[in-house]
Amino acid sequence: MGRNPVTWLGSPTFPAAARTALADVQLRGNLAHATGTIRAKRAAAVAELPDWERLRRAGEAIKDDVLSQLDVYLEQLERSVTARGGVVHWARDAAEANDIVLGLVRATGAREVVKVKSMATMEIGLNEALAAGGVSAVETDLAELIVQLGDDRPSHILVPAIHRNRSEIRDIFRATMPGVTASLSDRPAELAEAARKHLRRKFLSAKVAISGANFAVADTGSVVVVESEGNGRMCLTLPETLITVMGIEKLVPTWADLEVFLQLLPRSSTAERMNPYTSVWTGVTPGDGPRSFHLVLLDNGRTATLADRVGRQALRCIRCSACLNVCPVYERTGGQAYGSVYPGPIGAILTPQLGAGTSDPQTAALLGSLPFASSLCGACYEVCPVRIDIPEVLVHLRGKAVEAKGRYTPEAVAMAAASWVMASPRRFRLAQRLATVLRPLARRGRIKRLPWPASRWTDSRDVPVPAKETFSAWWRRTRG
Ligand code: SF4
Secondary structure (H helix, E strand, C coil): CCECCCEECCCCCHHHHHHHHHCCHHHHHHHHHHHHHHHHHHHHHHHCCCCHHHHHHHHHHHHHHHHHCHHHHHHHHHHHHHHCCCEEEEECCHHHHHHHHHHHHHHHCCCEEEECCCHHHHHCCHHHHHHHCCCEEEECCHHHHHHHHCCCCCCCCCCCCCCCCHHHHHHHHHHHCCCCCCCCCCCHHHHHHHHHHHHHHHHHHCCEEEECCCEEECCCCEEEEEECCCHHHHHHHCCCEEEEEEECCCEECCHHHHHHHHHHHHHHHCCCCCCCEEEEEECCECCECCCEEEEEEECCCHHHHHCCCCHHHHHHCCCCCHHHHHCHHHHHHCCHHHCECCCHHHHHHHHHHHCCCCCCHHHHHHHHHHHHCCCCCCHHHHHCCCCCCHHHHHHHHHHHHHHHHCCCCHHHHHHHHHHHHHCCHHHHHHHHHHHHHHHHHCECCEECCCCCCCHHHHCCCCEECCCCCCHHHHHHHHHC
């Protein structure tokens, strides 16, 4: 599968991809079922906590503090990790991070590595870079394994194979998993057992594991991975070498701060009170776990994002995926239409920022289309555990996208015309009077079709019928 950092190589713009996705009835059925279920569970899990809103505000404040002195906390983390026997590497972009990881794996002589599910390594296209260097990476998260075996793209942050149903997964296992026969059914227990046997062999033979990180505590140098299956725990403890690739924004200052996120994350992501597996390691400990630990700190567009006063709040994200599950656009198109490893509302604001400055015109077109992949209903902001005002960032990025197109786009011309009309009370009254000529076009209280160029608007939306009498005319008549 071709990759470009952050986006999938050759992906069309969001509207083009969404059109294809919307025609897939099976996909829409799978998504509606999955997101509907997790939405209801999350709401119940969150409702159990009377101080949920205070927790959200605490999470927001901690992340904002980290972002405001990121350099200080990062250097503190480096000192803490190094003091406990780990090695810290700094990577400006995807290419640097991939080179570092490949070099570390080669130094061990390993030809195969096991991986814990990680958005950061997917963002940089690590699996493809390792394959090009002669190293195969085995995904050990069940959903990620399904995506990898199916030579597919993930479509959800937490449940990458959310677009697949049980019988599709059975077919993938039958076709690609060593030792699986045609007798495998689509019963969840049988599917899980097949994956468990396959992965157990990989865990026991792996010399190197690669993980991402949900959090790192600057104070002690501890790195944290939360997961539900136990595969992560196997990867983090069995191999001799552990390499972690972590975005530089994943820091928390202290263990007391970590406590806030260990409450916010599970309820927002899997609707659980706490994670089944929370693995924490601090450097290396002789006789216990990996003998060498490398932490690769990844920038890849994050410091540029930090420079944007509105857009930087996207760096608060803890990848819970709650915003995906409530988004009416995501629910209908699925994640692959976003053309990025980060789908849904967070993808619509993070991907264009991380990928900004691309020299590839097709990628630039995709990035420019993503902030428009939203109805701006605000549901994402309401559920976000770290209070990222996604609609605000969407509008901000839309403004940048429109400005980048120049002054003579249809939007710019329409806005300039609206501004000219509204700048004068006389012109505004005249425009209101002219609008009433549209009334005969109304059917059942809506205008469904207008002539070109307004047809570009009515192709996908209705227009409200102009009132018989304007507000100012009514005011003059009744109060004058
Ligand atoms: S933006 Fe908020 S809701 Fe969406 S994945 Fe990130 S933390 Fe979760």
